Amino acid sequence: MSQIDLDAILAQRAEATGAEEGRIPFTFKGETFTFRDPMMLDDEDQELLEDIADSEDARLSEIAEFWMGEExxxxxxxxxxxxxxxxxxxxxxxxxxxxxxxxxxxxxxINRSQRRAAGRKR
Structure with missing residues (x-):
């Protein structure tokens, strides 16, 4: 079995998604906007996102701002x-x-919720 080349996989994925510098572009009303590439979130950002999403009073706008950044x-x-x-x-x-x-x-x-569910099934 050959070695897995994560750099090559990430480069191929970036090419397929159009991601640059960890951000994925999309267009709306003729303008290009970007949001964070989910694959490139570090552990702290992933936990912050999960905390925001798990909050009882979480709003879609807070989640959108997390993904896009304030500006x-x-x-x-x-x-x-x-x-x-x-x-x-x-x-x-x-x-x-x-x-x-x-x-x-x-x-x-596999996200944290999936890992938790898998752990409960054991």
Missing amino acids: EWERFRSAGGTAPMFRYIIEENSRREQEADAAGKSSAR
Whole structure:
């Protein structure tokens, strides 16, 4: 079995998603916006996102701001973007990643919730 080259895998994934410097682009009303590449979140950012999402009073706008960053989120909102629109972008990105996973182009990721569920099943 050959060695797994994570650098090559990440480069191929970046090319497929258009990601640059850990951000994935999308267009809206003729402007290009970006959000954090989920694959490139560090452990602290992943835990922060999970804390925001698990909060009882979590708002979609807070989650969108996490993904886009404050300035990018405000620019998106000024163009007429909304939190539900951004949620759709995240869901579409996830769908595309799953299709790529199914085609064998990248490896599957397991999030903390999936690990917890797997631990409860044992």
